[in-house]
Amino acid sequence: MLFLWETNSAIMESEDYKVFNNTKEQQLEIQGPEEKATLSYRFYKHNIAFMHTTVPSSMSGHGVGGILARAAFDYAKSLHKPVMVYCPFVASFLEKHPEFRSQLDKTYHA
Numbered sequence: 001m002l003f004l005w006e007t008n009s010a011i012m013e014s015e016d017y018k019v020f021n022n023t024k025e026q027q028l029e030i031q032g033p034e035e036k037a038t039l040s041y042r043f044y045k046h047n048i049a050f051m052h053t054t055v056p057s058s059m060s061g062h063g064v065g066g067i068l069a070r071a072a073f074d075y076a077k078s079l080h081k082p083v084m085v086y087c088p089f090v091a092s093f094l095e096k097h098p099e100f101r102s103q104l105d106k107t108y109h110a
Contacts, residue, residue, distance in 0.1 A: 017064065019071040028071050032059045039068040039087070041075075047105050048076045049084040069093040073100045084108050 020029045027040040035056040042049045050072055055065050069090050076083045082105035085091050094100055101109075 016062070017067055019067060021075065028068050028075070030059070030064055030068060032056060032064075034058060037064045037068060039065075039072050039090070041072060043081075044084065046081065047084045047108075048079065048081040050087045050090045053087050053089040065089055066093060069097075073103055076103055082106075 017030045020031070022029050025040075026042055027038045030037045035058060037053075037055040037059050039053045040051040042051055050069075053065055053068060055068075072090070073083065083100075083103045084105055085094065094104075
């Protein structure tokens with residue numbers, strides 16, 4: 001996998017998908033054949049907040065949401081920013097992948 005955190009550069013690459021960081025829109029993106037999947041983030045004080053994940057039906061069932069979530073946590077780690085989770089998908093991802101819980105801002109997440 002490739003990790004580059006520059007504007008519109010591939011930040012994470014798997015066999016089938018490349019994740020791009022659209023810093024202007026503050027979202028991670030995977031471009032599909034017709035639509036793109038996104039995970040939006042915002043910076044708040046010293047944190048990064050994961051706001052919303054959207055995966056088009058044409059891309060669902062292929063692990064795209066999980067790839068975006070992993071890339072988002074990797075991005076936060078590269079910035080040394082604690083994470084706040086507002087996105088229900090990312091919250092459910094954390095239940096299945098507790099190894100990322102250490103990145104949560106303990107002030108907002110018990």
